Amino acid sequence: MKLHILRCGRIRVSETVPFGNRIDLGNTRKQLLAPDRDRVELPVFCYLIEHPRGPVLVDTGWCRDISPDGVFDPRAVGRVLPPHLAAFYHPLLPAGEAIHEQLAARGLRAEDLNCIVLTHLDPDHVAGLRHLGRAGRIVLPEDEYFWSCRTVFKARQPRSLWIDSPLERLYYRGSPLGPNRWAIDLFGDESLQLVNVPGHTDGQAAVLVRSGGRFVLLAADAAFSPRNWREEITPGFGFDRGRQLQSLRWISSMAAEPGCAAVLCSHDPAIQPDLITL
Numbered sequence: 037m038k039l040h041i042l043r044c045g046r047i048r049v050s051e052t053v054p055f056g057n058r059i060d061l062g063n064t065r066k067q068l069l070a071p072d073r074d075r076v077e078l079p080v081f082c083y084l085i086e087h088p089r090g091p092v093l094v095d096t097g098w099c100r101d102i103s104p105d106g107v108f109d110p111r112a113v114g115r116v117l118p119p120h121l122a123a124f125y126h127p128l129l130p131a132g133e134a135i136h137e138q139l140a141a142r143g144l145r146a147e148d149l150n151c152i153v154l155t156h157l158d159p160d161h162v163a164g165l166r167h168l169g170r171a172g173r174i175v176l177p178e179d180e181y182f183w184s185c186r187t188v189f190k191a192r193q194p195r196s197l198w199i200d201s202p203l204e205r206l207y208y209r210g211s212p213l214g215p216n217r218w219a220i221d222l223f224g225d226e227s228l229q230l231v232n233v234p235g236h237t238d239g240q241a242a243v244l245v246r247s248g249g250r251f252v253l254l255a256a257d258a259a260f261s262p263r264n265w266r267e268e269i270t271p272g273f274g275f276d277r278g279r280q281l282q283s284l285r286w287i288s289s290m291a292a293e294p295g296c297a298a299v300l301c302s303h304d305p306a307i308q309p310d311l312i313t314l
């Protein structure tokens with residue numbers, strides 16, 4: 037199996053987002069009000085997996101409308117995101133990085149994908165859905181969808197970005213994997229499993245890609261960098277720090293397994309677009 041790491045835009049956020057170590061009003065204020073010069077620029081990664089059953093895309097990144105000229109364009113952002121999220125993310129999407137542009141560069145169309153997996157419903161992971169209208173199957177955990185009605189997630193996850201997509205909601209089941217021991221075995225052969233890693237959102241999935249005796253763990257936003265689990269510094273963006281810690285400890289245990297080829301975080305600036313062969 038091959039896994040392509042695709043960078044589908046950037047965010048310019050307060051450094052309390054990756055390393056805030058608590059979720060409180062002080063960090064939230066910094067995240068909304070920090071001037072652009074005081075922010076860190078982080079990548080937004082999606083993943084294209086060459087699976088024996090067909091290509092599988094994990095997350096979709098930003099949409100072209102948010103950054104028509106490839107730069108941070110506050111007016112364009114304001115047409116896609118409400119003001120508080122525009123202030124939080126400062127997103128940009130350089131030319132050629134939108135998900136449909138990257139698929140086209142590889143000779144792929146949305147309808148060629150076996151499925152799209154959404155790790156969670158935050159806008160930097162789902163905005164690209166609007167470019168993938170002809171994809172056959174778009175899956176996400178029912179737990180993520182269910183809690184999207186909770187006030188904190190209503191504010192974080194604009195419904196306009198995903199409500200019109202035909203989402204297939206899958207239930208977590210008992211599993212040896214994850215801090216909750218909840219996972220979804222997508223193809224029933226353990227080659228691709230969505231493992232519940234709560235804390236950033238309730239229902240968020242990490243994606244465990246296994247081939248032979250090796251695996252890659254896509255940690256989504258449960259961690260922003262290995263520093264989070266090595267030093268037990270929790271990201272300052274989430275909703276439950278205790279659950280963030282439980283998820284970080286599970287990721288740390290997976291990173292220490294001998295079959296671990298990589299643990300990849302969706303916004304780790306130390307990672308470059310790359311190809312991993314399993």
Ligand SMILES: [Zn+2]
Pocket residue numbers: 158160161257302303
């Ligand atoms: Zn994210």
